[in-house]
Amino acid sequence: MECYFGAKAALATMHGKERALARPFRALLGLELELPAHLDTDQLGSFDGRVPRTGSPEQACRRKAQLGMESLNLPLGLASEGSFGPHPQLPFLAAGLELMVFLDRERGLEIWERRIARHTNFDHRCVAEPAELESWPQRVGFPAHGLIVRPEQPWPDAQELLFKDLADQQRLAETIVAAAAGSSNGRALVETDMRAHRNPTRMACLRTLATGLAKRISTPCKACGVPGWGKVEVVYGLPCSWCGRPTSLVRSERFGCISCSHSEERPRLDGWAEADPQHCPLCNP
Ligand SMILES: [Zn+2]
Ligand SMILES: [Zn+2]
Structure with missing residues:
Protein backbone atom coordinates (compact mmCIF):
# COMPACT_ATOMS: atom_id res chain seq x y z
CA MET A 1 0.00 0.00 0.00
CA GLU A 2 1.91 2.99 -1.33
CA CYS A 3 -0.70 5.60 -0.54
CA TYR A 4 0.55 6.34 2.99
CA PHE A 5 4.27 6.35 2.22
CA GLY A 6 5.87 9.44 3.73
CA ALA A 7 2.57 10.64 5.24
CA LYS A 8 2.13 11.68 8.87
CA ALA A 9 -0.49 10.34 11.26
CA ALA A 10 -1.44 11.82 14.64
CA LEU A 11 -1.02 9.37 17.51
CA ALA A 12 -3.07 10.42 20.52
CA THR A 13 -1.26 9.08 23.56
CA MET A 14 0.07 10.35 26.85
CA HIS A 15 1.47 7.01 27.83
CA GLY A 16 4.45 6.34 25.59
CA LYS A 17 2.60 4.13 23.09
CA GLU A 18 4.80 5.45 20.26
CA ARG A 19 7.41 2.99 21.56
CA ALA A 20 5.16 0.13 20.44
CA LEU A 21 3.61 1.72 17.34
CA ALA A 22 6.27 3.72 15.51
CA ARG A 23 8.30 0.82 14.12
CA PRO A 24 5.57 -1.32 12.52
CA PHE A 25 3.91 1.70 10.91
CA ARG A 26 7.20 2.95 9.50
CA ALA A 27 8.36 -0.50 8.33
CA LEU A 28 5.09 -1.70 6.78
CA LEU A 29 3.58 1.55 5.49
CA GLY A 30 6.30 4.22 5.49
CA LEU A 31 4.00 6.20 7.77
CA GLU A 32 5.47 8.51 10.42
CA LEU A 33 3.69 9.13 13.71
CA GLU A 34 3.38 12.55 15.26
CA LEU A 35 2.37 13.17 18.88
CA PRO A 36 0.21 16.16 19.83
CA ALA A 37 2.13 18.28 22.35
CA HIS A 38 -0.68 19.02 24.78
CA LEU A 39 -3.32 16.36 24.72
CA ASP A 40 -5.14 15.15 27.79
CA THR A 41 -6.49 11.76 26.72
CA ASP A 42 -7.44 11.12 30.37
CA GLN A 43 -10.40 13.47 29.81
CA LEU A 44 -11.95 10.49 27.95
CA GLY A 45 -11.55 8.17 30.93
CA SER A 46 -8.49 7.27 32.97
CA PHE A 47 -7.17 3.96 34.29
CA ASP A 48 -6.94 5.24 37.86
CA GLY A 49 -10.74 5.60 37.79
CA ARG A 50 -10.70 9.35 38.49
CA VAL A 51 -12.36 10.06 35.17
CA PRO A 52 -14.90 7.35 34.28
CA ARG A 53 -15.06 6.40 30.62
CA THR A 54 -18.41 7.17 29.06
CA GLY A 55 -19.65 5.21 26.06
CA SER A 56 -18.12 2.10 24.56
CA PRO A 57 -14.38 1.43 24.27
CA GLU A 58 -14.80 1.86 20.48
CA GLN A 59 -16.29 5.34 20.94
CA ALA A 60 -13.52 6.36 23.35
CA CYS A 61 -10.86 5.06 20.96
CA ARG A 62 -12.32 6.84 17.91
CA ARG A 63 -12.73 10.09 19.87
CA LYS A 64 -9.13 9.90 21.04
CA ALA A 65 -7.87 9.48 17.46
CA GLN A 66 -10.04 12.44 16.35
CA LEU A 67 -8.67 14.64 19.16
CA GLY A 68 -5.13 13.93 17.98
CA MET A 69 -6.01 14.75 14.36
CA GLU A 70 -7.74 18.02 15.36
CA SER A 71 -4.85 18.99 17.59
CA LEU A 72 -2.22 18.50 14.84
CA ASN A 73 -4.51 19.33 11.92
CA LEU A 74 -3.68 16.04 10.18
CA PRO A 75 -6.09 13.93 8.06
CA LEU A 76 -4.71 10.66 9.48
CA GLY A 77 -4.98 9.51 13.07
CA LEU A 78 -4.31 6.53 15.33
CA ALA A 79 -5.36 5.63 18.85
CA SER A 80 -5.68 2.59 21.05
CA GLU A 81 -7.89 1.75 23.99
CA GLY A 82 -7.58 -1.06 26.51
CA SER A 83 -10.27 -2.55 28.76
CA PHE A 84 -9.41 -5.00 31.51
CA GLY A 85 -11.52 -7.36 33.55
CA PRO A 86 -12.48 -10.99 33.80
CA HIS A 87 -11.98 -13.05 30.64
CA PRO A 88 -15.30 -13.25 28.70
CA GLN A 89 -15.24 -17.06 28.62
CA LEU A 90 -13.30 -17.67 31.85
CA PRO A 91 -14.56 -15.21 34.48
CA PHE A 92 -11.91 -16.22 37.04
CA LEU A 93 -9.10 -15.30 34.66
CA ALA A 94 -8.03 -11.72 34.03
CA ALA A 95 -7.95 -10.64 30.40
CA GLY A 96 -7.75 -7.49 28.40
CA LEU A 97 -9.38 -6.31 25.22
CA GLU A 98 -7.10 -4.06 23.23
CA LEU A 99 -8.50 -1.98 20.36
CA MET A 100 -6.59 0.11 17.87
CA VAL A 101 -8.07 2.31 15.16
CA PHE A 102 -6.68 4.10 12.12
CA LEU A 103 -8.71 6.99 10.70
CA ASP A 104 -8.25 8.43 7.21
CA ARG A 105 -10.50 11.47 6.94
CA GLU A 106 -9.86 12.17 3.25
CA ARG A 107 -10.74 8.64 2.12
CA GLY A 108 -13.41 8.25 4.81
CA LEU A 109 -11.81 5.07 6.20
CA GLU A 110 -11.92 3.62 9.68
CA ILE A 111 -9.76 0.50 10.11
CA TRP A 112 -9.83 -1.51 13.36
CA GLU A 113 -7.65 -4.17 14.89
CA ARG A 114 -8.75 -6.04 18.03
CA ARG A 115 -6.97 -8.45 20.32
CA ILE A 116 -7.87 -10.32 23.48
CA ALA A 117 -4.85 -10.11 25.74
CA ARG A 118 -4.81 -13.41 27.62
CA HIS A 119 -1.52 -12.54 29.28
CA THR A 120 -2.15 -9.60 31.54
CA ASN A 121 -1.13 -8.78 35.09
CA PHE A 122 -4.48 -7.02 35.77
CA ASP A 123 -5.20 -7.60 39.48
CA HIS A 124 -5.71 -5.85 42.82
CA ARG A 125 -5.44 -6.38 46.58
CA CYS A 126 -6.94 -4.64 49.63
CA VAL A 127 -4.62 -4.66 52.63
CA ALA A 128 -4.28 -3.01 56.05
CA GLU A 129 -0.50 -3.28 56.03
CA PRO A 130 2.29 -3.95 53.48
CA ALA A 131 3.17 -7.42 54.82
CA GLU A 132 -0.27 -8.75 53.83
CA LEU A 133 0.73 -8.53 50.18
CA GLU A 134 3.36 -11.27 50.65
CA SER A 135 4.82 -12.10 47.22
CA TRP A 136 1.94 -10.56 45.21
CA PRO A 137 3.91 -7.49 44.03
CA GLN A 138 6.57 -9.77 42.49
CA ARG A 139 3.90 -11.95 40.89
CA VAL A 140 2.38 -8.96 39.07
CA GLY A 141 5.84 -7.84 37.96
CA PHE A 142 6.51 -4.94 40.34
CA PRO A 143 8.60 -2.76 40.10
CA ALA A 144 9.09 -3.20 36.32
CA HIS A 145 5.28 -3.07 36.19
CA GLY A 146 3.69 -0.17 38.06
CA LEU A 147 1.25 -0.25 40.97
CA ILE A 148 -1.33 2.34 42.04
CA VAL A 149 -2.15 2.78 45.74
CA ARG A 150 -5.08 4.66 47.32
CA PRO A 151 -7.47 4.42 50.29
CA GLU A 152 -10.12 1.72 49.76
CA GLN A 153 -12.84 3.89 51.36
CA PRO A 154 -11.33 7.38 51.50
CA TRP A 155 -12.27 9.83 54.25
CA PRO A 156 -13.66 13.07 52.77
CA ASP A 157 -10.27 14.77 53.15
CA ALA A 158 -8.45 11.84 51.47
CA GLN A 159 -10.50 11.68 48.24
CA GLU A 160 -7.52 12.89 46.21
CA LEU A 161 -4.99 10.57 47.84
CA LEU A 162 -3.46 8.41 45.09
CA PHE A 163 0.09 7.16 44.63
CA LYS A 164 1.64 5.94 41.38
CA ASP A 165 5.10 5.67 39.76
CA LEU A 166 6.42 3.92 42.88
CA ALA A 167 10.13 3.13 42.57
CA ASP A 168 10.55 0.18 44.92
CA GLN A 169 9.26 -1.99 47.79
CA GLN A 170 10.05 0.65 50.39
CA GLY A 182 -6.76 7.77 54.73
CA SER A 183 -9.41 5.03 54.54
CA SER A 184 -12.41 4.68 56.85
CA ASN A 185 -11.91 0.88 56.94
CA GLY A 186 -8.15 1.19 57.45
CA ARG A 187 -7.34 -0.59 54.18
CA ALA A 188 -5.36 0.43 51.12
CA LEU A 189 -6.40 -0.57 47.60
CA VAL A 190 -3.35 -1.68 45.58
CA GLU A 191 -3.97 -2.07 41.84
CA THR A 192 -1.81 -2.94 38.86
CA ASP A 193 -1.06 0.14 36.76
CA MET A 194 -2.46 -0.50 33.28
CA ARG A 195 -1.01 2.63 31.63
CA ALA A 196 1.13 1.39 28.74
CA HIS A 197 4.40 3.04 29.81
CA ARG A 198 4.13 1.44 33.28
CA ASN A 199 3.11 -1.99 32.03
CA PRO A 200 5.61 -3.85 29.80
CA THR A 201 3.19 -6.76 29.33
CA ARG A 202 0.60 -4.40 27.88
CA MET A 203 3.24 -2.64 25.77
CA ALA A 204 4.20 -5.98 24.19
CA CYS A 205 0.53 -6.64 23.38
CA LEU A 206 0.24 -3.18 21.79
CA ARG A 207 3.27 -3.93 19.62
CA THR A 208 1.57 -7.09 18.28
CA LEU A 209 -1.67 -5.18 17.77
CA ALA A 210 0.12 -2.36 15.92
CA THR A 211 1.83 -4.85 13.61
CA GLY A 212 -1.55 -6.46 12.88
CA LEU A 213 -3.17 -3.10 12.14
CA ALA A 214 -0.31 -1.94 9.92
CA LYS A 215 -0.54 -5.23 7.95
CA ARG A 216 -4.29 -4.80 7.58
CA ILE A 217 -3.89 -1.20 6.35
CA SER A 218 -1.23 -2.36 3.89
CA THR A 219 -3.56 -5.00 2.40
CA PRO A 220 -5.97 -3.70 -0.28
CA CYS A 221 -9.27 -5.39 -1.06
CA LYS A 222 -8.97 -7.47 -4.27
CA ALA A 223 -12.38 -6.29 -5.44
CA CYS A 224 -12.29 -2.54 -4.80
CA GLY A 225 -8.67 -1.73 -3.85
CA VAL A 226 -9.52 0.03 -0.59
CA PRO A 227 -6.96 -0.53 2.20
CA GLY A 228 -7.95 -2.50 5.30
CA TRP A 229 -8.58 -6.04 4.05
CA GLY A 230 -8.25 -8.65 6.81
CA LYS A 231 -9.84 -11.17 9.13
CA VAL A 232 -13.25 -10.04 10.32
CA GLU A 233 -14.52 -13.07 12.23
CA VAL A 234 -14.09 -16.73 12.99
CA VAL A 235 -16.82 -19.16 11.93
CA TYR A 236 -17.66 -21.96 14.38
CA GLY A 237 -19.01 -25.40 13.57
CA LEU A 238 -16.09 -27.65 12.57
CA PRO A 239 -17.90 -30.89 11.61
CA CYS A 240 -17.56 -33.98 13.81
CA SER A 241 -15.51 -36.74 12.15
CA TRP A 242 -18.10 -39.39 13.14
CA CYS A 243 -21.50 -37.86 12.55
CA GLY A 244 -20.64 -34.73 10.55
CA ARG A 245 -22.67 -32.40 12.76
CA PRO A 246 -21.23 -29.01 13.67
CA THR A 247 -19.20 -28.77 16.90
CA SER A 248 -18.26 -25.68 18.91
CA LEU A 249 -14.78 -25.62 17.34
CA VAL A 250 -13.70 -23.05 14.77
CA ARG A 251 -14.42 -24.17 11.19
CA SER A 252 -12.95 -21.29 9.23
CA GLU A 253 -11.95 -17.63 9.24
CA ARG A 254 -13.77 -14.98 7.28
CA PHE A 255 -11.78 -12.17 5.65
CA GLY A 256 -13.49 -9.04 4.48
CA CYS A 257 -13.31 -5.51 3.13
CA ILE A 258 -14.14 -2.44 5.22
CA SER A 259 -15.71 -0.71 2.22
CA CYS A 260 -17.41 -3.16 -0.17
CA SER A 261 -19.21 -6.44 0.48
CA HIS A 262 -16.39 -8.67 -0.81
CA SER A 263 -15.39 -11.42 1.62
CA GLU A 264 -13.68 -14.81 1.61
CA GLU A 265 -13.97 -17.78 3.92
CA ARG A 266 -10.65 -19.51 4.52
CA PRO A 267 -10.05 -22.91 6.14
CA ARG A 268 -8.28 -23.24 9.48
CA LEU A 269 -4.57 -22.53 9.32
CA ASP A 270 -3.79 -25.89 10.97
CA GLY A 271 -5.58 -27.73 8.14
CA TRP A 272 -8.14 -29.44 10.40
CA ALA A 273 -11.29 -30.17 8.39
CA GLU A 274 -12.99 -32.38 11.00
CA ALA A 275 -13.33 -32.34 14.77
CA ASP A 276 -12.42 -35.17 17.13
CA PRO A 277 -15.72 -36.73 18.33
CA GLN A 278 -14.79 -35.74 21.92
CA HIS A 279 -15.90 -32.21 20.96
CA CYS A 280 -19.23 -33.39 19.55
CA PRO A 281 -22.34 -32.78 21.66
CA LEU A 282 -24.02 -35.88 20.14
CA CYS A 283 -21.17 -38.44 20.01
CA ASN A 284 -19.71 -37.38 23.37
CA PRO A 285 -22.47 -35.71 25.35
ZN1 LIG B 1 -20.55 -36.43 16.27
ZN1 LIG C 1 -13.62 -3.93 -1.19
Whole structure:
Protein backbone atom coordinates (compact mmCIF):
# COMPACT_ATOMS: atom_id res chain seq x y z
CA MET A 1 0.00 0.00 0.00
CA GLU A 2 1.91 2.99 -1.33
CA CYS A 3 -0.70 5.60 -0.54
CA TYR A 4 0.55 6.34 2.99
CA PHE A 5 4.27 6.35 2.22
CA GLY A 6 5.87 9.44 3.73
CA ALA A 7 2.57 10.64 5.24
CA LYS A 8 2.13 11.68 8.87
CA ALA A 9 -0.49 10.34 11.26
CA ALA A 10 -1.44 11.82 14.64
CA LEU A 11 -1.02 9.37 17.51
CA ALA A 12 -3.07 10.42 20.52
CA THR A 13 -1.26 9.08 23.56
CA MET A 14 0.07 10.35 26.85
CA HIS A 15 1.47 7.01 27.83
CA GLY A 16 4.45 6.34 25.59
CA LYS A 17 2.60 4.13 23.09
CA GLU A 18 4.80 5.45 20.26
CA ARG A 19 7.41 2.99 21.56
CA ALA A 20 5.16 0.13 20.44
CA LEU A 21 3.61 1.72 17.34
CA ALA A 22 6.27 3.72 15.51
CA ARG A 23 8.30 0.82 14.12
CA PRO A 24 5.57 -1.32 12.52
CA PHE A 25 3.91 1.70 10.91
CA ARG A 26 7.20 2.95 9.50
CA ALA A 27 8.36 -0.50 8.33
CA LEU A 28 5.09 -1.70 6.78
CA LEU A 29 3.58 1.55 5.49
CA GLY A 30 6.30 4.22 5.49
CA LEU A 31 4.00 6.20 7.77
CA GLU A 32 5.47 8.51 10.42
CA LEU A 33 3.69 9.13 13.71
CA GLU A 34 3.38 12.55 15.26
CA LEU A 35 2.37 13.17 18.88
CA PRO A 36 0.21 16.16 19.83
CA ALA A 37 2.13 18.28 22.35
CA HIS A 38 -0.68 19.02 24.78
CA LEU A 39 -3.32 16.36 24.72
CA ASP A 40 -5.14 15.15 27.79
CA THR A 41 -6.49 11.76 26.72
CA ASP A 42 -7.44 11.12 30.37
CA GLN A 43 -10.40 13.47 29.81
CA LEU A 44 -11.95 10.49 27.95
CA GLY A 45 -11.55 8.17 30.93
CA SER A 46 -8.49 7.27 32.97
CA PHE A 47 -7.17 3.96 34.29
CA ASP A 48 -6.94 5.24 37.86
CA GLY A 49 -10.74 5.60 37.79
CA ARG A 50 -10.70 9.35 38.49
CA VAL A 51 -12.36 10.06 35.17
CA PRO A 52 -14.90 7.35 34.28
CA ARG A 53 -15.06 6.40 30.62
CA THR A 54 -18.41 7.17 29.06
CA GLY A 55 -19.65 5.21 26.06
CA SER A 56 -18.12 2.10 24.56
CA PRO A 57 -14.38 1.43 24.27
CA GLU A 58 -14.80 1.86 20.48
CA GLN A 59 -16.29 5.34 20.94
CA ALA A 60 -13.52 6.36 23.35
CA CYS A 61 -10.86 5.06 20.96
CA ARG A 62 -12.32 6.84 17.91
CA ARG A 63 -12.73 10.09 19.87
CA LYS A 64 -9.13 9.90 21.04
CA ALA A 65 -7.87 9.48 17.46
CA GLN A 66 -10.04 12.44 16.35
CA LEU A 67 -8.67 14.64 19.16
CA GLY A 68 -5.13 13.93 17.98
CA MET A 69 -6.01 14.75 14.36
CA GLU A 70 -7.74 18.02 15.36
CA SER A 71 -4.85 18.99 17.59
CA LEU A 72 -2.22 18.50 14.84
CA ASN A 73 -4.51 19.33 11.92
CA LEU A 74 -3.68 16.04 10.18
CA PRO A 75 -6.09 13.93 8.06
CA LEU A 76 -4.71 10.66 9.48
CA GLY A 77 -4.98 9.51 13.07
CA LEU A 78 -4.31 6.53 15.33
CA ALA A 79 -5.36 5.63 18.85
CA SER A 80 -5.68 2.59 21.05
CA GLU A 81 -7.89 1.75 23.99
CA GLY A 82 -7.58 -1.06 26.51
CA SER A 83 -10.27 -2.55 28.76
CA PHE A 84 -9.41 -5.00 31.51
CA GLY A 85 -11.52 -7.36 33.55
CA PRO A 86 -12.48 -10.99 33.80
CA HIS A 87 -11.98 -13.05 30.64
CA PRO A 88 -15.30 -13.25 28.70
CA GLN A 89 -15.24 -17.06 28.62
CA LEU A 90 -13.30 -17.67 31.85
CA PRO A 91 -14.56 -15.21 34.48
CA PHE A 92 -11.91 -16.22 37.04
CA LEU A 93 -9.10 -15.30 34.66
CA ALA A 94 -8.03 -11.72 34.03
CA ALA A 95 -7.95 -10.64 30.40
CA GLY A 96 -7.75 -7.49 28.40
CA LEU A 97 -9.38 -6.31 25.22
CA GLU A 98 -7.10 -4.06 23.23
CA LEU A 99 -8.50 -1.98 20.36
CA MET A 100 -6.59 0.11 17.87
CA VAL A 101 -8.07 2.31 15.16
CA PHE A 102 -6.68 4.10 12.12
CA LEU A 103 -8.71 6.99 10.70
CA ASP A 104 -8.25 8.43 7.21
CA ARG A 105 -10.50 11.47 6.94
CA GLU A 106 -9.86 12.17 3.25
CA ARG A 107 -10.74 8.64 2.12
CA GLY A 108 -13.41 8.25 4.81
CA LEU A 109 -11.81 5.07 6.20
CA GLU A 110 -11.92 3.62 9.68
CA ILE A 111 -9.76 0.50 10.11
CA TRP A 112 -9.83 -1.51 13.36
CA GLU A 113 -7.65 -4.17 14.89
CA ARG A 114 -8.75 -6.04 18.03
CA ARG A 115 -6.97 -8.45 20.32
CA ILE A 116 -7.87 -10.32 23.48
CA ALA A 117 -4.85 -10.11 25.74
CA ARG A 118 -4.81 -13.41 27.62
CA HIS A 119 -1.52 -12.54 29.28
CA THR A 120 -2.15 -9.60 31.54
CA ASN A 121 -1.13 -8.78 35.09
CA PHE A 122 -4.48 -7.02 35.77
CA ASP A 123 -5.20 -7.60 39.48
CA HIS A 124 -5.71 -5.85 42.82
CA ARG A 125 -5.44 -6.38 46.58
CA CYS A 126 -6.94 -4.64 49.63
CA VAL A 127 -4.62 -4.66 52.63
CA ALA A 128 -4.28 -3.01 56.05
CA GLU A 129 -0.50 -3.28 56.03
CA PRO A 130 2.29 -3.95 53.48
CA ALA A 131 3.17 -7.42 54.82
CA GLU A 132 -0.27 -8.75 53.83
CA LEU A 133 0.73 -8.53 50.18
CA GLU A 134 3.36 -11.27 50.65
CA SER A 135 4.82 -12.10 47.22
CA TRP A 136 1.94 -10.56 45.21
CA PRO A 137 3.91 -7.49 44.03
CA GLN A 138 6.57 -9.77 42.49
CA ARG A 139 3.90 -11.95 40.89
CA VAL A 140 2.38 -8.96 39.07
CA GLY A 141 5.84 -7.84 37.96
CA PHE A 142 6.51 -4.94 40.34
CA PRO A 143 8.60 -2.76 40.10
CA ALA A 144 9.09 -3.20 36.32
CA HIS A 145 5.28 -3.07 36.19
CA GLY A 146 3.69 -0.17 38.06
CA LEU A 147 1.25 -0.25 40.97
CA ILE A 148 -1.33 2.34 42.04
CA VAL A 149 -2.15 2.78 45.74
CA ARG A 150 -5.08 4.66 47.32
CA PRO A 151 -7.47 4.42 50.29
CA GLU A 152 -10.12 1.72 49.76
CA GLN A 153 -12.84 3.89 51.36
CA PRO A 154 -11.33 7.38 51.50
CA TRP A 155 -12.27 9.83 54.25
CA PRO A 156 -13.66 13.07 52.77
CA ASP A 157 -10.27 14.77 53.15
CA ALA A 158 -8.45 11.84 51.47
CA GLN A 159 -10.50 11.68 48.24
CA GLU A 160 -7.52 12.89 46.21
CA LEU A 161 -4.99 10.57 47.84
CA LEU A 162 -3.46 8.41 45.09
CA PHE A 163 0.09 7.16 44.63
CA LYS A 164 1.64 5.94 41.38
CA ASP A 165 5.10 5.67 39.76
CA LEU A 166 6.42 3.92 42.88
CA ALA A 167 10.13 3.13 42.57
CA ASP A 168 10.55 0.18 44.92
CA GLN A 169 9.26 -1.99 47.79
CA GLN A 170 10.05 0.65 50.39
CA ARG A 171 8.05 3.32 48.59
CA LEU A 172 5.22 0.82 48.08
CA ALA A 173 5.16 0.08 51.84
CA GLU A 174 5.14 3.80 52.72
CA THR A 175 2.25 4.55 50.40
CA ILE A 176 0.21 1.59 51.71
CA VAL A 177 0.55 2.95 55.26
CA ALA A 178 -0.45 6.45 54.10
CA ALA A 179 -3.41 5.19 52.02
CA ALA A 180 -4.66 2.88 54.80
CA ALA A 181 -4.60 5.85 57.19
CA GLY A 182 -6.76 7.77 54.73
CA SER A 183 -9.41 5.03 54.54
CA SER A 184 -12.41 4.68 56.85
CA ASN A 185 -11.91 0.88 56.94
CA GLY A 186 -8.15 1.19 57.45
CA ARG A 187 -7.34 -0.59 54.18
CA ALA A 188 -5.36 0.43 51.12
CA LEU A 189 -6.40 -0.57 47.60
CA VAL A 190 -3.35 -1.68 45.58
CA GLU A 191 -3.97 -2.07 41.84
CA THR A 192 -1.81 -2.94 38.86
CA ASP A 193 -1.06 0.14 36.76
CA MET A 194 -2.46 -0.50 33.28
CA ARG A 195 -1.01 2.63 31.63
CA ALA A 196 1.13 1.39 28.74
CA HIS A 197 4.40 3.04 29.81
CA ARG A 198 4.13 1.44 33.28
CA ASN A 199 3.11 -1.99 32.03
CA PRO A 200 5.61 -3.85 29.80
CA THR A 201 3.19 -6.76 29.33
CA ARG A 202 0.60 -4.40 27.88
CA MET A 203 3.24 -2.64 25.77
CA ALA A 204 4.20 -5.98 24.19
CA CYS A 205 0.53 -6.64 23.38
CA LEU A 206 0.24 -3.18 21.79
CA ARG A 207 3.27 -3.93 19.62
CA THR A 208 1.57 -7.09 18.28
CA LEU A 209 -1.67 -5.18 17.77
CA ALA A 210 0.12 -2.36 15.92
CA THR A 211 1.83 -4.85 13.61
CA GLY A 212 -1.55 -6.46 12.88
CA LEU A 213 -3.17 -3.10 12.14
CA ALA A 214 -0.31 -1.94 9.92
CA LYS A 215 -0.54 -5.23 7.95
CA ARG A 216 -4.29 -4.80 7.58
CA ILE A 217 -3.89 -1.20 6.35
CA SER A 218 -1.23 -2.36 3.89
CA THR A 219 -3.56 -5.00 2.40
CA PRO A 220 -5.97 -3.70 -0.28
CA CYS A 221 -9.27 -5.39 -1.06
CA LYS A 222 -8.97 -7.47 -4.27
CA ALA A 223 -12.38 -6.29 -5.44
CA CYS A 224 -12.29 -2.54 -4.80
CA GLY A 225 -8.67 -1.73 -3.85
CA VAL A 226 -9.52 0.03 -0.59
CA PRO A 227 -6.96 -0.53 2.20
CA GLY A 228 -7.95 -2.50 5.30
CA TRP A 229 -8.58 -6.04 4.05
CA GLY A 230 -8.25 -8.65 6.81
CA LYS A 231 -9.84 -11.17 9.13
CA VAL A 232 -13.25 -10.04 10.32
CA GLU A 233 -14.52 -13.07 12.23
CA VAL A 234 -14.09 -16.73 12.99
CA VAL A 235 -16.82 -19.16 11.93
CA TYR A 236 -17.66 -21.96 14.38
CA GLY A 237 -19.01 -25.40 13.57
CA LEU A 238 -16.09 -27.65 12.57
CA PRO A 239 -17.90 -30.89 11.61
CA CYS A 240 -17.56 -33.98 13.81
CA SER A 241 -15.51 -36.74 12.15
CA TRP A 242 -18.10 -39.39 13.14
CA CYS A 243 -21.50 -37.86 12.55
CA GLY A 244 -20.64 -34.73 10.55
CA ARG A 245 -22.67 -32.40 12.76
CA PRO A 246 -21.23 -29.01 13.67
CA THR A 247 -19.20 -28.77 16.90
CA SER A 248 -18.26 -25.68 18.91
CA LEU A 249 -14.78 -25.62 17.34
CA VAL A 250 -13.70 -23.05 14.77
CA ARG A 251 -14.42 -24.17 11.19
CA SER A 252 -12.95 -21.29 9.23
CA GLU A 253 -11.95 -17.63 9.24
CA ARG A 254 -13.77 -14.98 7.28
CA PHE A 255 -11.78 -12.17 5.65
CA GLY A 256 -13.49 -9.04 4.48
CA CYS A 257 -13.31 -5.51 3.13
CA ILE A 258 -14.14 -2.44 5.22
CA SER A 259 -15.71 -0.71 2.22
CA CYS A 260 -17.41 -3.16 -0.17
CA SER A 261 -19.21 -6.44 0.48
CA HIS A 262 -16.39 -8.67 -0.81
CA SER A 263 -15.39 -11.42 1.62
CA GLU A 264 -13.68 -14.81 1.61
CA GLU A 265 -13.97 -17.78 3.92
CA ARG A 266 -10.65 -19.51 4.52
CA PRO A 267 -10.05 -22.91 6.14
CA ARG A 268 -8.28 -23.24 9.48
CA LEU A 269 -4.57 -22.53 9.32
CA ASP A 270 -3.79 -25.89 10.97
CA GLY A 271 -5.58 -27.73 8.14
CA TRP A 272 -8.14 -29.44 10.40
CA ALA A 273 -11.29 -30.17 8.39
CA GLU A 274 -12.99 -32.38 11.00
CA ALA A 275 -13.33 -32.34 14.77
CA ASP A 276 -12.42 -35.17 17.13
CA PRO A 277 -15.72 -36.73 18.33
CA GLN A 278 -14.79 -35.74 21.92
CA HIS A 279 -15.90 -32.21 20.96
CA CYS A 280 -19.23 -33.39 19.55
CA PRO A 281 -22.34 -32.78 21.66
CA LEU A 282 -24.02 -35.88 20.14
CA CYS A 283 -21.17 -38.44 20.01
CA ASN A 284 -19.71 -37.38 23.37
CA PRO A 285 -22.47 -35.71 25.35
ZN1 LIG B 1 -20.55 -36.43 16.27
ZN1 LIG C 1 -13.62 -3.93 -1.19
